[in-house]
Amino acid sequence: MKQIIKIQEPNSLIKHRANQPAFYDGLSQEAKEELRKNLLTEQGHICCYCMKRIPENTSPYMKVEHYKCQDYNADLQLTYSNLFGACAGGEGKPKKLQTCDTQKGNQSLTINLLTNAPNCETQIRYNANGEISSDNDEIDRQLNEVLNLNMQTLKDGRKEIYLSVQKEVEAKSKQIGNKQLKLKYFQQEKEKWLTKKDNKYRQFCMIAVYYLEKKIRQNQN
Structure with a gap:
């Protein structure tokens, strides 16, 4: 994982949020596209979880990830600091081949992609076999069970x-x-x-x- 530094949120998101009641599903296609471009820019076109390249022109090329899910955190559905760009994560494939946001669904994470206290990068380990892990038992569980980041590919x-x-x-x-x-x-x-x-x-x-x-x-x- 790589720490993400947020940039200025899109004006279309700000305007949409100002017209209460406002919901993520109510965003226009143009506003959603502007949001996706913003997220790709600040993440350098890699998935917020697995760091795989997010293609620009194939569908589905990316998902807008709600770090804290909409179902249990409706008040954060339009909060920019809660929004990230994730890869398609094997959407439509068997569960064992799903990763990232697709595998996560409504589950919770404790590792934070934004904060320096602690920086998520310091909580992650890699080895020569390509395995990702953490010395923190709960984070290690989330990497494997919630995000499935040790899927073979x-x-x-x-x-x-x-x-x-x-x-x-x-x-x-x-x-x-x-x-x-x-x-x-x-x-x-x-x-x-x-x-x-x-x-x-x-x-x-x-x-x-x-x-x-x-x-x-x-x-x-």
């Missing part, structure tokens, strides 16, 4: 990134030799993975960042 995608970055970094480290130059290289690579290209992050970007941060810590000791 997601693990395979993360594993590919982890191993390719590992291979490249290890080869470059042997060439560099000097510890301080290695640190500089790791930092530069980390920044590349945290930088948008054409307003997009690379999918599964945080698994690369996680590996590079581990290398940085190892070489600072």
Whole structure:
């Protein structure tokens, strides 16, 4: 997961919310499209949960996720800080192949995508097999049972990134030799993975960042 920094909410959402009573389902198609574009922009076109690339021009290309579900939190259905962009999550497929918002439904999460206290990125672990986990037992349960983020195709995608970055970094480290130059290289690579290209992050970007941060810590000791 990647922490999300919210940008200014769309004017169409503000105007719609001002006309009470107002409901999410009452948003016009134009307003919903503006909302989707806003969410894609602030998330760098990756899913708020699995970090898979959200396609721009295929249907269904994304879902507007209510972090706190509409059924139990009607007062938050138009609150911008409660809205995120999620991938289709295997909608229409068997339950075991569903992920993210599609798998979550009305279930609750405790991991927060926005706050720095704590930053969600610090609560997540990855390994070379592409598995995502947390030292927090409840968050670990949610990653697996609520979001199904260890579904095989997601693990395979993360594993590919982890191993390719590992291979490249290890080869470059042997060439560099000097510890301080290695640190500089790791930092530069980390920044590349945290930088948008054409307003997009690379999918599964945080698994690369996680590996590079581990290398940085190892070489600072």
